[in-house]
Amino acid sequence: MHVVVFTRSTPDTAAKVEVGANGAVTWGDAATVVNPWDEYALEEAILQAKNAGGKATVIAIGPEFHNEALKHSLAMGLDEAARVWDSALEGSDSLGYATAAAAAVRKLADVDLVIFGKESVDVGTDQHIYQTARKLGWTTLSYVSKILAVDYAAKTIKVERLLEQGKQIVTSRLPAVISVMKDINEPRYPSFIGIRKASKAVIPEWSLADLGVAAPAPQSQVVQFQNLPVRNVQVEMIAGTPEEQAAKLVDRLLEEKVL
Amino acid sequence: MSAVYVWIETFNGKALNSSWEALGAGKTIAAAAGVPLTAIVFGENAAAIAAESGAHGADKAIVSEDATFNGFRLEPYAALLSKLVSDNKPKAVLAIGTARGRELLSASAADTDSSLITEATSLEVQADGAIKVTRPVYAGKIISEAVGSSAGTQFLTLRGRAFKPNPENAAAKAEVTTVPPVLAEADIATKIESFEEEVGTVNLTDAAIIVSGGRAMANNPKDAPAGAADATVWKAQDGFDNTLKPLADVLGAAVGASRAAVDAGYIPYAHQVGQTGKVVSPDLYIACGISGAIQHQAGMRTSKVIVAINKDAEAPIFKLARYGLVGDLYQIVPALTAELKKRLGK
Numbered sequence: 001m002h003v004v005v006f007t008r009s010t011p012d013t014a015a016k017v018e019v020g021a022n023g024a025v026t027w028g029d030a031a032t033v034v035n036p037w038d039e040y041a042l043e044e045a046i047l048q049a050k051n052a053g054g055k056a057t058v059i060a061i062g063p064e065f066h067n068e069a070l071k072h073s074l075a076m077g078l079d080e081a082a083r084v085w086d087s088a089l090e091g092s093d094s095l096g097y098a099t100a101a102a103a104a105v106r107k108l109a110d111v112d113l114v115i116f117g118k119e120s121v122d123v124g125t126d127q128h129i130y131q132t133a134r135k136l137g138w139t140t141l142s143y144v145s146k147i148l149a150v151d152y153a154a155k156t157i158k159v160e161r162l163l164e165q166g167k168q169i170v171t172s173r174l175p176a177v178i179s180v181m182k183d184i185n186e187p188r189y190p191s192f193i194g195i196r197k198a199s200k201a202v203i204p205e206w207s208l209a210d211l212g213v214a215a216p217a218p219q220s221q222v223v224q225f226q227n228l229p230v231r232n233v234q235v236e237m238i239a240g241t242p243e244e245q246a247a248k249l250v251d252r253l254l255e256e257k258v259l
Numbered sequence: 260m261s262a263v264y265v266w267i268e269t270f271n272g273k274a275l276n277s278s279w280e281a282l283g284a285g286k287t288i289a290a291a292a293g294v295p296l297t298a299i300v301f302g303e304n305a306a307a308i309a310a311e312s313g314a315h316g317a318d319k320a321i322v323s324e325d326a327t328f329n330g331f332r333l334e335p336y337a338a339l340l341s342k343l344v345s346d347n348k349p350k351a352v353l354a355i356g357t358a359r360g361r362e363l364l365s366a367s368a369a370d371t372d373s374s375l376i377t378e379a380t381s382l383e384v385q386a387d388g389a390i391k392v393t394r395p396v397y398a399g400k401i402i403s404e405a406v407g408s409s410a411g412t413q414f415l416t417l418r419g420r421a422f423k424p425n426p427e428n429a430a431a432k433a434e435v436t437t438v439p440p441v442l443a444e445a446d447i448a449t450k451i452e453s454f455e456e457e458v459g460t461v462n463l464t465d466a467a468i469i470v471s472g473g474r475a476m477a478n479n480p481k482d483a484p485a486g487a488a489d490a491t492v493w494k495a496q497d498g499f500d501n502t503l504k505p506l507a508d509v510l511g512a513a514v515g516a517s518r519a520a521v522d523a524g525y526i527p528y529a530h531q532v533g534q535t536g537k538v539v540s541p542d543l544y545i546a547c548g549i550s551g552a553i554q555h556q557a558g559m560r561t562s563k564v565i566v567a568i569n570k571d572a573e574a575p576i577f578k579l580a581r582y583g584l585v586g587d588l589y590q591i592v593p594a595l596t597a598e599l600k601k602r603l604g605k
């Protein structure tokens with residue numbers, strides 16, 4: 001039994017991110033962190049592998065700075081890590097990512113469960129999860145808030161999903177791709193020994209040739225990044241007793257026609 | 260290029276109102292390309308919803324009603340949408356970027372190796388027919404402009420409340436085609452065991468007005484009853500229920516929260532606004548006892564009018580706000596509720 005989890009590095013959420021003079025996005029020398037949503041995915045992969053007596057492997061797709069997320073993952077307790085990168089993926093879109101991600105899963109034998117975080121906090125809106133699942137031809141269970149039962153021998157899983165209108169309980173056949181919510185677990189902090197071990201780890205880099213696939217032609221591309229237009233709001237402070245403040249605010253809100 | 264498809268999301272046999280925004284965006288593309296605007300409706304009540312789509316600007320509708328579509332599962336929906344796209348090669352496929360919309364369009368774009376751009380907040384059809392969109396990235400700190408390839412079908416998910424619905428015309432009819440499902444029940448790997456609907460709460464992402472509370476909800480002057488397990492949590496929960504909720508109720512607003520309030524157990528995670536919560540853009544956002552950390556701003560900075568109530572005149576939230584009220588939220592919020600009741604005649 002082998003669990004695969006995907007993650008990557010994102011700029012720290014408090015970083016000042018902006019478009020630099022060359023048109024590229026920069027966050028200066030602010031740190032990168034594991035995509036915060038993925039901490040839950042990493043923890044769940046560790047727990048699932050342990051429960052089933054199997055192994056958990058973490059994969060990032062991207063250039064070398066994503067090794068930081070992989071090292072953090074190893075320090076948390078993931079068994080193995082690999083990074084997929086290839087110059088052919090430069091300027092690629094989510095189809096390219098999904099093709100590479102699916103091929104990386106196929107390279108590993110005996111995988112029944114692939115775990116993602118809910119989304120990436122920087123550029124993404126979770127499309128990588130669903131597209132990877134489709135390229136694998138596997139079922140997707142998104143927004144999983146609890147794994148209620150999993151049977152790797154019978155190849156079934158039962159989960160609770162947190163959807164916009166409520167909670168759904170669903171059963172599925174394995175293999176499956178799942179994305180997990182915050183609240184599914186309490187991610188552990190890397191241990192001192194874990195950090196030491198991870199710092200020495202040599203993370204293999206797989207090219208597309210290693211995975212036996214070619215990058216598909218990108219179907220969409222970013223034309224440019226722009227800094228946010230300066231929000232031209234001048235705050236109007238409303239003073240007085242609470243009753244006076246309330247009355248003045250309601251006047252303003254009626255003028256703004258937002259009530 | 261046969262048409263512009265718009266997936267009409269449904270829940271319990273009713274169309275989500277936000278789907279009409281997607282028809283609004285779709286109309287722009289269909290008009291520029293000179294192709295019909297086609298509503299795609301699967302599941303319970305599809306025929307009736309197709310008729311409604313006509314009133315909201317759809318020229319045509321493709322419907323499929325089958326038990327496998329009830330209660331949305333990705334597999335039967337994606338299989339049929341992907342088949343329709345492969346067979347008919349529409350110029351674009353649009354949906355509102357709800358959980359289901361994102362999932363369905365991503366899956367179908369992968370199945371058909373098509374271009375996919377998510378979370379569009381504006382769009383423009385270029386002279387060469389390619390659709391250019393803007394979308395916020397890096398928690399809204401940066402705007403990305405992206406373009407899909409005009410050679411194939413372009414899949415777009417739209418941010419809710421970013422596009423206007425078409426004017427409603429009750430007399431307009433869509434020409435309906437019925438198609439069979441692609442998957443039979445036996446081909447579907449998932450089975451829905453149960454669904455527990457969360458009723459009575461206004462959905463944050465659809466709300467025109469949001470009232471949010473932060474860590475300061477714990478500064479409730481009321482005393483917790485002797486039996487309360489945790490006095491701080493009790494005070495904050497009481498504040499959400501009996502101070503914030505009444506304000507939200509007069510406004511018909513949804514209740515939001517900061518992560519500090521959620522993490523402390525004052526209110527469930529479903530209410531969290533911010534980078535790791537929901538991204539919202541209501542007409543009016545009232546932040547009560549929220550400092551305005553960058554991660555909170557990421558979820559609400561595109562709100563049209565922001566009101567901040569905070570006892571600290573230096574709180575960063577005032578840099579973002581249109582109106583600032585310095586003071587104790589436990590005094591200001593009840594006064595505001597009373598004033599609104601009076602003025603709105605409730």
Ligand SMILES: Cc1cc2nc3c(=O)[nH]c(=O)nc-3n(C[C@H](O)[C@H](O)[C@H](O)COP(=O)(O)OP(=O)(O)OC[C@H]3O[C@@H](n4cnc5c(N)ncnc54)[C@H](O)[C@@H]3O)c2cc1C
Nearest residue numbers: 473474475517518519533534535536548549550555570588
């Ligand atoms: C990876 C990451 C992701 C995050 N994601 C999110 C997110 O999605 N959403 C989010 O909100 N945060 C998020 N945060 C947390 C964020 O950094 C802040 O910690 C959080 O937003 C603070 O919440 P707050 O404003 O309620 O609390 P505080 O910062 O403690 O502010 C409380 C405010 O209440 C005021 N106050 C106190 N008493 C009263 C009173 N009686 N009346 C009026 N005002 C009063 C105080 O002056 C203060 O400004 C994230 C952080 C990280 C690191």
Ligand SMILES: Nc1ncnc2c1ncn2[C@@H]1O[C@H](COP(=O)(O)O)[C@@H](O)[C@H]1O
Nearest residue numbers: 006007061117119120124125126127128
């Ligand atoms: N290049 C990548 N390498 C590894 N994981 C990724 C990559 N891009 C996105 N993911 C993961 O996929 C999930 C959804 O991300 P996104 O589709 O970008 O919102 C998150 O768990 C991400 O960490």
